[in-house]
Amino acid sequence: MRLVIARCSVNYAGRLSAHLPLALRLLIIKADSSVLVHADGGSYKPLNWMSPPCRLDEQPGRWVVTGKSGETLTIELEEILADSSFDLGIDPGLIKDGVESHLQELLAAQMHVLGEGWRLVRREYPTPIGPVDLMCRDAAGACVAIEIKRRGEIDGVEQLTRYLELLNRDPLLAPVQGIFAAQEIKPQARILAQDRGIRCLVLDYDSMRGADDGALRLF
Template sequence: MRLVIARCSVDYIGRLTAHLPMAPRLLMVKNDGSVLVHADGGSYKPLNWMSPPCRLVEADGQWTVTNKAGEQLVITLEDVLHDSSHELGIDPGLVKDGVEAHLQVLLAEHIETLGDGYRLVRREYPTAIGPVDILARDPAGSAVAVEIKRRGEIDGVEQLTRYLELLNRDPLLAPVRGVFAAQEIKPQARTLAQDRGIECLVLDYNAMRGLDNSADRLF
């Protein structure tokens, strides 16, 4: 990636025309061929840009960026304050934290979050319409089906309801209770779950990871 801070003006020539008057800006030339013009405001969105594939030609203090449609971004540089290039390599991509898969693994590892004396039967317990996230046994030995969501909404309660209907047909499991677990449970979902005899459990992701010790809190 090339980063250039320069006092420049920018003209877009294409289906429409646009002009940015002379001012200090950040110019980004990415390895994929894209060119972006940023100001010091406007958050992440560039003032103007040219998406790849495009061709950059530099001559006499002027950049001409042309895309495959023939549209051009003409950048006139009056004063270059900084010009550097950096090899970033292949980006591994965004890894989301706290997604349902992570919550399922953590709850299985800390099944006591459901209560003292609970034990894990298995994760992804199969049913005819798909696997329920966790099947556990309570201290009395009764089966408990747990459906896990990052955000608990009505659809999740309906999904757990369907699982419970199937699981309760199995004489080796019945009766099976349901627990709807999520980091956040919407009021409507909680009301529907309680109406159907399903327990709601709010999961503290950081606490299950051991990053939040309630004993260290002042209040």
């Protein structure tokens, strides 16, 4: 990894065109030749960048980075204040816990909280327009499709609605009910769901991990 502090101007030509006027910035060149141009603010997103795979052509006062599909990042170097390199090695990588797939696993393993005699048909139940997170049957044997989100917004309700519309065309499955489950359900999403006869379920991740059934509330 090479770190350069330089007064530079930058041009990008790819899906769009973008230009950065002359200013002092941090330039990062990673081991795979990818380049990041950072300012001293904003968030983690660079002002401009080139993703790997790419090739860096270093000329005096000018770097030209060319991407896989021909896009180019051109950096004009006016003045270099610092330039240092380090060998960091390969990173062991990030370990995450608490994302949507975990919610799906937990709810799949706790079908009983939905009601007596409910059972899981399968996770990621395939349909032509994408997989239903959980397909199950209630005590009476009727189909129920469950869409799980970390944050329940209108898009998720629309997604579940599409699944239900399609599934209900199949006489072997119909009628299929829907449940919209999320750690947090936005008011607009809740209203839309209820308007469409879809039940809402608020999930509590920590409590589910502890298998505390009281944490699940059906609306």
